[in-house]
Amino acid sequence: MQLIWISGSTAQVKKINITARTLIKAAAVVSFILILLGVGIHSLGFRVAIQYSPELAREIGGVITVQEKDAIETSYRARLHELQNQLTQLTERIVEMKALKDRFADLATPAPVKRLSPESGNKGGAYQPITFKLTPQKSLVDELDHALGNTSSIQQGVKNLENSWREQYEWLSQLPTGSPIQNQLGLSSNFGSRLDPFTNLLAQHPGIDFSAPSGTPIIASGNGTVTSLGYDAAYGNYLEISHSDGFVSKYAHAKKIHVQQGQTVKRGQIIAEVGSTGRSTGPHLHYEITHNGKHVNPMQFLISSNTQLAKK
Numbered sequence: 001m002q003l004i005w006i007s008g009s010t011a012q013v014k015k016i017n018i019t020a021r022t023l024i025k026a027a028a029v030v031s032f033i034l035i036l037l038g039v040g041i042h043s044l045g046f047r048v049a050i051q052y053s054p055e056l057a058r059e060i061g062g063v064i065t066v067q068e069k070d071a072i073e074t075s076y077r078a079r080l081h082e083l084q085n086q087l088t089q090l091t092e093r094i095v096e097m098k099a100l101k102d103r104f105a106d107l108a109t110p111a112p113v114k115r116l117s118p119e120s121g122n123k124g125g126a127y128q129p130i131t132f133k134l135t136p137q138k139s140l141v142d143e144l145d146h147a148l149g150n151t152s153s154i155q156q157g158v159k160n161l162e163n164s165w166r167e168q169y170e171w172l173s174q175l176p177t178g179s180p181i182q183n184q185l186g187l188s189s190n191f192g193s194r195l196d197p198f199t200n201l202l203a204q205h206p207g208i209d210f211s212a213p214s215g216t217p218i219i220a221s222g223n224g225t226v227t228s229l230g231y232d233a234a235y236g237n238y239l240e241i242s243h244s245d246g247f248v249s250k251y252a253h254a255k256k257i258h259v260q261q262g263q264t265v266k267r268g269q270i271i272a273e274v275g276s277t278g279r280s281t282g283p284h285l286h287y288e289i290t291h292n293g294k295h296v297n298p299m300q301f302l303i304s305s306n307t308q309l310a311k312k
């Protein structure tokens with residue numbers, strides 16, 4: 001195609017040859033300029049928007065301004081700080097709970113076995129409270145990681161506390177520290193030397209007696225296993241329970257025995273009935289505790305008994 005251009009009265013004639021190639025070239029150039037223009041306007045608009053209208057900038061480019069970023073970070077830091085304060089308080093509570101637990105365990109542990117306590121050597125070490133501190137020079141992500149790391153140490157502290165409670169409880173449950181008869185009926189603290197009611201001579205009495213009506217339930221004074229039972233001329237119907245740490249409790253003069261040899265029993269479980277079998281002057285429970293084969297005063301193991309009664 002040929003375009004003929006006549007301009008003004010001078011009648012100058014311009015001839016432009018328009019070929020398909022020229023047209024494509026022109027279109028490409030125009031497109032390129034338009035694209036450049038578009039990008040320029042968009043970029044300029046964006047800059048202006050960021051500067052003067054963050055809301056608009058967010059809409060245009062999904063970004064936030066430095067000031068906004070700082071404001072968000074400050075608000076996150078404030079919350080993190082609050083969280084760290086609470087975590088610090090939590091670790092302090094763990095230490096308080098540990099102290100409370102130790103006091104309870106102390107109350108529940110008879111004096112003669114305190115040194116045997118799993119806690120006595122303080123295995124596992126005391127829990128150290130953690131102080132959470134904000135370090136502004138650290139990045140927020142590092143701060144959060146730090147707080148998370150310490151949180152798992154709090155979890156470990158709680159778990160250790162729980163394990164220590166459980167261990168102490170299990171240990172105490174295995175010891176003959178309970179009463180062998182409900183309400184400690186007719187308890188007489190007569191461990192040691194006394195006049196033998198049969199011979200009227202001074203004799204060793206290796207246990208304590210509970211006088212109670214015939215048939216009164218006799219209960220296990222701690223968790224354990226029935227390791228011996230039968231009839232003896234002196235003890236009458238008797239049974240022995242082996243506990244942990246070399247402790248054995250013995251129950252004598254029973255009317256009836258309700259457990260079998262080798263049976264495991266729990267503290268408080270009914271194991272026999274009060275009677276007057278064997279060398280006995282009336283219905284009563286004769287109760288003994290041995291530690292590694294040696295007789296000990298059961299009064300010192302009755303945690304709920306009045307310690308004033310205990311004879312050394």
Ligand SMILES: [Zn+2]
Pocket residue numbers: 205207208209285286287
């Ligand atoms: Zn006795």
